[in-house]
Amino acid sequence: xxxxxxxxxxxxxxxxxxxxxxxxxxxxxxxxxxxxxxxxxxxxxxxxxxxxxxxxxxxxxxxxxxxxxxxxxxxxxxxxxxxxxxxxxxxxxxxxxxxxxxxxxxxxxxxxxxxxxxxxxxxxxxxxxxxxxxxxxxxxxxxxxxxxxxxxxxxxxxxxxxxxxxxxxxxxxxxxxxxxxxxxxxxxxxxxxxxxxxxxxxxxxxxxxxxxxxxxxxxxxxxxxxxxxxxxxxxxxxxxxxxxxxxxxxxxxxxxxxxxxxxxxxxxxxxx
Amino acid sequence: xxxxxxxxxxxxxxxxxxxxxxxxxxxxxxxxxxxxxxxxxxxxxxxxxxxxxxxxxxxxxxxxxxxxxxxxxxxxxxxxxxxxxxxxxxxxxxxxxxxxxxxxxxxxxxxxxxxxxxxxxxxxxxxxxxxxxxxxxxxxxxxxxxxxxxxxxxxxxxxxxxxxx
Numbered sequence: 278x279x280x281x282x283x284x285x286x287x288x289x290x291x292x293x294x295x296x297x298x299x300x301x302x303x304x305x306x307x308x309x310x311x312x313x314x315x316x317x318x319x320x321x322x323x324x325x326x327x328x329x330x331x332x333x334x335x336x337x338x339x340x341x342x343x344x345x346x347x348x349x350x351x352x353x354x355x356x357x358x359x360x361x362x363x364x365x366x367x368x369x370x371x372x373x374x375x376x377x378x379x380x381x382x383x384x385x386x387x388x389x390x391x392x393x394x395x396x397x398x399x400x401x402x403x404x405x406x407x408x409x410x411x412x413x414x415x416x417x418x419x420x421x422x423x424x425x426x427x428x429x430x431x432x433x434x435x436x437x438x439x440x441x442x443x444x445x446x447x448x449x450x451x452x453x454x455x456x457x458x459x460x461x462x463x464x465x466x467x468x469x470x471x472x473x474x475x476x477x478x479x480x481x482x483x484x485x486x487x488x489x490x491x492x493x494x495x496x497x498x499x500x501x502x503x504x505x506x507x508x509x510x511x512x513x514x515x516x517x518x519x520x521x522x523x524x525x526x527x528x529x530x531x532x533x534x535x536x537x538x539x540x541x542x543x544x545x546x547x548x549x
Numbered sequence: 550x551x552x553x554x555x556x557x558x559x560x561x562x563x564x565x566x567x568x569x570x571x572x573x574x575x576x577x578x579x580x581x582x583x584x585x586x587x588x589x590x591x592x593x594x595x596x597x598x599x600x601x602x603x604x605x606x607x608x609x610x611x612x613x614x615x616x617x618x619x620x621x622x623x624x625x626x627x628x629x630x631x632x633x634x635x636x637x638x639x640x641x642x643x644x645x646x647x648x649x650x651x652x653x654x655x656x657x658x659x660x661x662x663x664x665x666x667x668x669x670x671x672x673x674x675x676x677x678x679x680x681x682x683x684x685x686x687x688x689x690x691x692x693x694x695x696x697x698x699x700x701x702x703x704x705x706x707x708x709x710x711x712x713x714x
Contacts, residue, residue, distance in 0.1 A: 284551065284568035284614055307612075314571070314610045315591045327568070329615060356604070380681030381662070383592055385604040386611065468680035 279317050286329040290336070293328060293443060294418040300326045301440040307331075308352050309387040311379070312395045336445060341367070347449040355384035355392075368449060370458030370479050374405040377462050380469045390444050396430045396495070397471075403430065403496035404477035404488035405460055409449045416445040423448070430495045456481030459546055461539040462490075465526060474521070474532045476539035480504065480547050487511060487540070492519035492532055508544045512537045553617040557582065558626030566613045572606075573597045575613035576623060584624035584654045588683065595682030598655035599623045605662045624654035627661070637661055640699035641692070648686030656682045660696055669700050 287293050297304055305324035307313055308331065316322035330336050336351040341363045349358065355375050358364055365372050378384060378392070378401040392402040393413065406426055413429040415422050415438060426447075429436055438444065458479035464470035475490035485502040499514050521532035550565040557580065566575055573590075576582045576599070588596030590609045597608040600622035627635050634642065637660050647653050656679065663670060663678035670678055675696045676689070684692065697703045 278574070279569040279571065281567065281569050284612070286614070286617075307615075310612070310615070311592055311607075311610050314612070318590060327612075329612075331615070379592075380595065381678075382595060382598055382605045382607045382659075382681050383610075386606055 279314070280323060282317075282324055283326045284329065285326070286332045288332040288334075290333055290416065290445070291418070293330060293333060294416070294441070296326070296328050297441045297443070298418055304328055304440075306443055308336075309354060309391045311383050311387040312391060330443065338446075339364075343451065345448060346451045346454075349389045349447040349449065351388065351390045351443060351445055353389055355379075355387050355389060356381075358389055359384070367451075367454045368409065370405040370408055370456075370460060370477060371402070371449070373458065374401045374460040374462075374477060377401060377460060383469075390447055393426070393429070393447065394436060394438065394444055396432075396434050396436045398433060398494060398496060399472040399475070399491040400496065401460070401462065401472060401475065401490070404475060404490045404498075405458070405479075406447065406449065407488040407496055407498040408458060408477050408479035408486040409453050412448045412450070413444055414446050414448060415439075415442045417442040421445070427498055433494045453479055453481040453486070459543055461543060463527075463535050463539075471526070473527045474535045474539075476536060476543060478540075478543040478547070485511070485544075485547070487515070487543075489515060489519060489536055492521045492536055494520070508541050511540050511544065515540060551614050551617075553614055555616050555618065556620045558622055568612070568614055570613045571609055572599070572601075572611040572613045572616050572621075573608040575616075576608060576621075579613075582623050582625050586651055586654060588651070588655075593683070594652070594655075595659060596652050596655040598658040598682065600658060600662070605658055622658075624657060627657060635661075636699050637664070637695075640695040644691045644695040644698060646687060646691040646695040652682055652684045652686075656684065656692060660692075663696070664700065669702060670696065672697060 285296055304326040307327050307329045331352050338350040339353045340348050355378050359375050389402055392400045411426045412423050413426055456479050460477045462475040463473040472491050474492055477488045479486040483504045487499045489497045497518050515536050521529040523529050551568055552565050554563045573587055576585050585599055586596040588594035592607045592610045598605050599608045601619050637657055659682050675693050
């Protein structure tokens with residue numbers, strides 16, 4: 278049984294903002310709920326007030342604009358992203374990662390924004406979004422502000438969100454549209470699992486962009502490589518950037534080993 | 550408490566429910582539909598899978614209040630009013646795709662959803678399609694066979710074995 282809390286399902290953003298202003302850190306924002314309800318059940322989260330965002334229709338919008346790029350609203354589920362023809366055509370690396378995120382049931386509820394807000398080092402959407410240069414748009418009663426995804430996640434499950442704010446959308450610019458990419462994720466089993474370590478690689482024109490998950494307190498974006506960079510060069514840069522730990526799922530040595538293995542495999546795909 | 554209205558297996562319900570109650574506990578405790586099971590309670594095992602507005606969800610990770618206005622289908626809706634089993638249920642029975650039976654309601658919801666999206670899944674697609682649901686008894690083999698059988702894809706060599714089961 279979950280502890281008792283009050284619940285609101287506002288239909289306008291202004292109502293969300295005033296509830297957040299009133300309840301502050303005692304409130305939790307509910308979108309997909311696939312992290313929040315697990316955290317409430319285990320006692321990690323103990324909100325007095327739960328604010329369901331799904332009644333605010335504009336937060337469920339997924340749209341593409343040739344100028345601004347892809348806009349992923351707070352309540353866009355992983356399933357909705359995967360079903361979108363524009364996303365499939367223009368942002369293949371997002372599709373590769375999203376299709377490996379959890380299970381079908383969870384993808385039907387879990388949101389892309391929620392995956393970023395949870396800010397887990399193993400969040401499947403962080404690395405691909407970093408490769409695409411995504412930005413996070415925060416909103417509150419006092420307005421909106423935009424921060425780069427690298428600056429948004431500051432540590433293990435830590436972000437720059439203020440108590441009165443929500444992430445209202447992620448913006449993925451068009452800079453790398455036309456590029457191709459893939460996401461490799463190490464799991465303990467063949468079925469669904471959290472990533473033990475993961476690497477996303479995006480190639481665009483003359484550049485290679487690489488991001489790594491579960492190998493540091495935050496997902497890591499390496500600095501850009503030229504298209505003809507060798508595996509040795511990329512692996513060296515990765516080795517210098519990562520700071521993996523031992524935990525119940527893996528040793529730090531094996532994480533470091535698999536980062537390099539994945540870089541080799543992804544680069545072989547690029548050159549194939 | 551909050552009043553919710555929803556449709557479950559075609560019937561309309563209007564109930565007062567605690568805000569903190571999960572959809573799973575609402576179904577089991579308030580509505581008395583105990584076919585849906587609680588395994589892990591954390592979205593890992595799929596035992597609590599139900600249809601909500603046409604999509605499968607882990608009902609342990611949905612609040613009952615979030616289902617206000619929703620259309621749900623549970624394992625109880627799978628059997629016809631005269632008690633006859635659905636084609637998927639019959640295939641599970643024929644292949645003994647059940648041992649303790651705890652995962653079966655969720656597994657059947659998942660298989661039903663898979664077949665709606667992919668009417669003729671390959672063996673690989675069936676294996677991938679049921680990865681959301683844990684079964685600790687069967688080793689999954691009989692479940693995969695049941696799905697291939699109900700979609701008319703079970704090789705004759707595997708059907709032969711059925712005679713001796």
